[in-house]
Amino acid sequence: MVRTAADRAFLPAKSLLEEVGDMMILTGKTIVSALRPPYPYGGEFVGQFLFALKLCWFPLVVSTIAFGYGAPGLQAANFLVLFGALDRLGGFFVLASIREFAPFVTAIVLAGVAGTAITADLGARKIREELDALQVLGVDPVKNLVVPRFLALMLVTGLFNVYALLFGIFGGVLATLVNGAALGPFWATFFTNASVTDLWGSVLKTTMFGAIIAIVCCYKGMTASGGAEGVGRAVNQAVVISIMGVFAFNYVFTQTLLATHPEIAVIK
Amino acid sequence: MSWLAVPKEWLATFGEIISFCARVVREVLGLRVLRFFGEALRQAGVLILSSTLVIWGLIFIIGLQVGIEAAYFNRSVGSPAYAGVFAAWADLRELIPYAFGYMMAAKVGTGIVAELGSMRISDEIDALEVMGISSITFLCATRLLAAWLVLPVMYLAGIGAGFFASYLAVVQQIGEVSSGGYFLTFWMFQNPTDLVYSIVKGMTMATAIVLVGCYYGYNAGGGPVGVGTATAKSMVLNVVLVHLIGMLGTQLFWGANPRAPIGG
Numbered sequence: 001m002v003r004t005a006a007d008r009a010f011l012p013a014k015s016l017l018e019e020v021g022d023m024m025i026l027t028g029k030t031i032v033s034a035l036r037p038p039y040p041y042g043g044e045f046v047g048q049f050l051f052a053l054k055l056c057w058f059p060l061v062v063s064t065i066a067f068g069y070g071a072p073g074l075q076a077a078n079f080l081v082l083f084g085a086l087d088r089l090g091g092f093f094v095l096a097s098i099r100e101f102a103p104f105v106t107a108i109v110l111a112g113v114a115g116t117a118i119t120a121d122l123g124a125r126k127i128r129e130e131l132d133a134l135q136v137l138g139v140d141p142v143k144n145l146v147v148p149r150f151l152a153l154m155l156v157t158g159l160f161n162v163y164a165l166l167f168g169i170f171g172g173v174l175a176t177l178v179n180g181a182a183l184g185p186f187w188a189t190f191f192t193n194a195s196v197t198d199l200w201g202s203v204l205k206t207t208m209f210g211a212i213i214a215i216v217c218c219y220k221g222m223t224a225s226g227g228a229e230g231v232g233r234a235v236n237q238a239v240v241i242s243i244m245g246v247f248a249f250n251y252v253f254t255q256t257l258l259a260t261h262p263e264i265a266v267i268k
Numbered sequence: 269m270s271w272l273a274v275p276k277e278w279l280a281t282f283g284e285i286i287s288f289c290a291r292v293v294r295e296v297l298g299l300r301v302l303r304f305f306g307e308a309l310r311q312a313g314v315l316i317l318s319s320t321l322v323i324w325g326l327i328f329i330i331g332l333q334v335g336i337e338a339a340y341f342n343r344s345v346g347s348p349a350y351a352g353v354f355a356a357w358a359d360l361r362e363l364i365p366y367a368f369g370y371m372m373a374a375k376v377g378t379g380i381v382a383e384l385g386s387m388r389i390s391d392e393i394d395a396l397e398v399m400g401i402s403s404i405t406f407l408c409a410t411r412l413l414a415a416w417l418v419l420p421v422m423y424l425a426g427i428g429a430g431f432f433a434s435y436l437a438v439v440q441q442i443g444e445v446s447s448g449g450y451f452l453t454f455w456m457f458q459n460p461t462d463l464v465y466s467i468v469k470g471m472t473m474a475t476a477i478v479l480v481g482c483y484y485g486y487n488a489g490g491g492p493v494g495v496g497t498a499t500a501k502s503m504v505l506n507v508v509l510v511h512l513i514g515m516l517g518t519q520l521f522w523g524a525n526p527r528a529p530i531g532g
Contacts, residue, residue: 070515099337
């Protein structure tokens with residue numbers, strides 16, 4: 001009786017902890033086998049990079065322009081117009097776009113588009129026993145499948161962040177134009193407030209997002225089981241876990257960056 | 269010719285999705301779904317048990333994030349006491365709907381695709397039709413009704429989670445404004461109408477996500493691989509839809525009228 005009650009309470013927590021531990025182990029294995037020669041993953045890396053690029057660019061453009069125009073653009077412009085200080089929108093976009101929403105919209109799109117595709121692909125290979133076949137042939141699935149995806153997703157997320165910044169700021173430009181204001185003051189306050197710290201923080205953050213997404217999605221794909229339903233369920237869990245992981249990491253990272261670099265939080 | 273093929277295919281898929289969604293909505297609004305009200309209640313139960321915590325969790329984390337940005341931004345403009353203004357607008361109007369939409373798409377949307385897709389490829393949907401049960405009503409319309417029953421309440425509670433998180437971050441963590449000072453501006457910069465607009469935004473996203481999930485799951489094909497691909501595809505469309513609905517909602521509700529207690 002006590003035992004069943006304890007099992008009910010602790011088994012889910014235990015399996016969750018085990019899963020997190022397994023993902024950590026996979027991260028360690030991936031990094032080690034990425035660094036240790038030989039390096040057979042060049043072709044797969046390029047393939048995955050182009051695949052993610054091809055899949056994500058359009059959803060990312062639509063998402064960042066929509067987010068940039070709606071949330072920080074219209075709302076902040078509404079607020080600033082009340083004070084007759086619409087030129088400050090440029091400065092606000094440094095905070096809104098570079099520090100916050102470009103990284104996380106990139107992460108959402110990459111997790112939702114490239115991450116799900118990776119899980120679906122690896123999951124299908126797992127349940128068709130292709131991964132086992134690879135292992136029997138002496139090909140290491142971590143080195144040949146996980147490492148190229150890990151590196152490609154890190155690189156592509158970091159680069160897409162720059163692209164998302166540009167289109168997010170374009171959303172802000174649209175909001176300024178809708179309010180009938182000139183763009184000169186927008187760019188003036190934007191470039192006075194922009195700092196290199198913000199930019200590298202943003203790119204570093206998204207690169208780490210890419211790593212989180214790649215590890216979670218590869219892990220879930222490689223441990224899929226139970227036929228067709230299993231692959232679908234793996235994709236479902238992969239995207240939930242990667243979004244939660246990304247946002248938890250985002251909170252810790254942004255807090256640390258803001259607290260350790262007080263100079264970026266000064267309006268100039 | 270080839271450059272025309274892609275947009276043509278998109279248009280065709282879009283049309284199919286619209287007509288499918290219209291059928292599902294008609295089943296619900298025409299009350300034919302009530303024949304399977306028990307199933308709808310069961311789906312509502314599944315939704316509550318499996319998705320509530322994770323949705324509130326994401327809203328909570330994003331609320332914390334809004335809180336620290338509010339505190340640091342208002343410190344930088346020299347008015348740390350007014351962090352509540354930023355938190356009220358960013359939370360209620362923008363980020364809680366987005367967080368809700370993201371997690372709905374990730375958890376509920378892909379979950380529906382995975383479930384219905386595996387039913388489709390193991391021929392269970394055809395079996396339903398053979399038994400004389402309308403599969404769209406039984407599988408899709410019940411899920412939509414369940415979403416409409418559960419989600420407004422879940423969303424309201426989620427707003428609570430987001431507000432609580434922002435309060436924690438601004439007042440307890442950063443601590444440059446007193447609790448009373450924070451709440452004074454926080455509540456001053458929102459009113460029940462804003463809350464209703466926010467709910468409308470969230471529910472529009474939720475409806476779109478459930479319908480897209482039903483479409484991709486119901487029309488899955490191509491074996492186990494097909495279910496995975498359909499799940500991934502539904503997520504692409506859902507991410508784009510969430511952002512578009514968020515933007516259109518902002519433009520519609522707050523675009524022409526800031527709804528701020530400032531000026532005449």
